[in-house]
Amino acid sequence: MVRQARAVATRQQIITGAARMFEQSGFEGASLGDIVDGAGTTKGALYFHFRSKDELARVVIEEHHRTSIDTVDAIANTGAGSLRQLVMLCHEMARQIVHDPIVRAGTRLTLEFSGTADAPAQPYIDWIASAQKLIESGIARGEIRGTVDPPTLARFMIGSFTGVQLVSQVLARRRDIEQRVDEMWGYLLPSIATTQDAAELAEVRVARWTPPAEAVTATADPSVDV
The missing domain is CATH 1.10.10.60 (Homeodomain-like)
Incomplete structure (x- = not known):
């Protein structure tokens, strides 16, 4: 043992x-x-x-993927509304990419391998599917406009987050990533939410999920200076 x-x-x-x-x-x-x-x-x-560096890289990507799916499930268990869950999910993914070396490596490797014949597309497929499910739930609950096409919005949301974190890395080493994700939702929420009440939209934008303390301790990267 x-x-x-x-x-x-x-x-x-x-x-x-x-x-x-x-x-x-x-x-x-x-x-x-x-x-x-x-x-x-x-x-x-x-x-x-x-067996090889290739296998090791694939395992890193798989662990990153598993972390993301576990995060989706944990946020779903909060019982928060669909819009809040979408916001919480993006901000938690941003927190992980700053503090978890496996998430950072998985993100880089996924992009590096994107031009290969066996590109690891499954993480993006699953992230988009999870977002689509939340969007469909939001429409059913009257939080998200019925004119929204869930697959299109899901792909756009994940694509927007990917671009935001990448530009944040290039320009600021991701030190401003929380602010940039918040700005993304500042533009996106008014165009998809049924409510146009500024106070209510502001409340949705500040929604955050706090992971268990032991999980934060386990994944914290002391080499990151933010």
């Missing part, structure tokens, strides 16, 4: 170390030697758990 727990811990240590290298240098720039050094382990331990 102790050996199994140690193996699980070592595997996660390698994934986290690899994530930091991929986020810093990209897939091509991160050598296996860099990953081993960054993880503080051995090449033998790495090959015990992963």
Whole structure:
């Protein structure tokens, strides 16, 4: 049992170390030697758990994807309205991309692999599907205008968030990402919400989800200065 727990811990240590290298240098720039050094382990331990750098990169993307889907489910469990859930989801994704090295690496790798034949499209497919489900629920509950086309809005919302975080990274190393996501919703909410009451829309814009303290501690990256 102790050996199994140690193996699980070592595997996660390698994934986290690899994530930091991929986020810093990209897939091509991160050598296996860099990953081993960054993880503080051995090449033998790495090959015990992963057959190649390609497999390791795919696992990082999968872990990022799993984190995102878990976040969707956790926010759904709050019982908040659909518009608030959409806002909370974007802001939580922004928080994770700043503080979680696996999320940052998964984001970079997904974009890097987007031009390949086996591009990892599933994360975006699932994010869009989750947003579409919330939008359809919002229309049914009278929060979102019935003239809105859910698939189109879902794709636009995820695309907008992707662009906002990317530009924030280029111009400000994501230090202003919360402000930029808030600005995105400042333009988007009045065009899709049934209410036009400024106070009510402002209340929706400040909706946030607070993850459990242990989850924040587990994913916090002390190397990030924000």
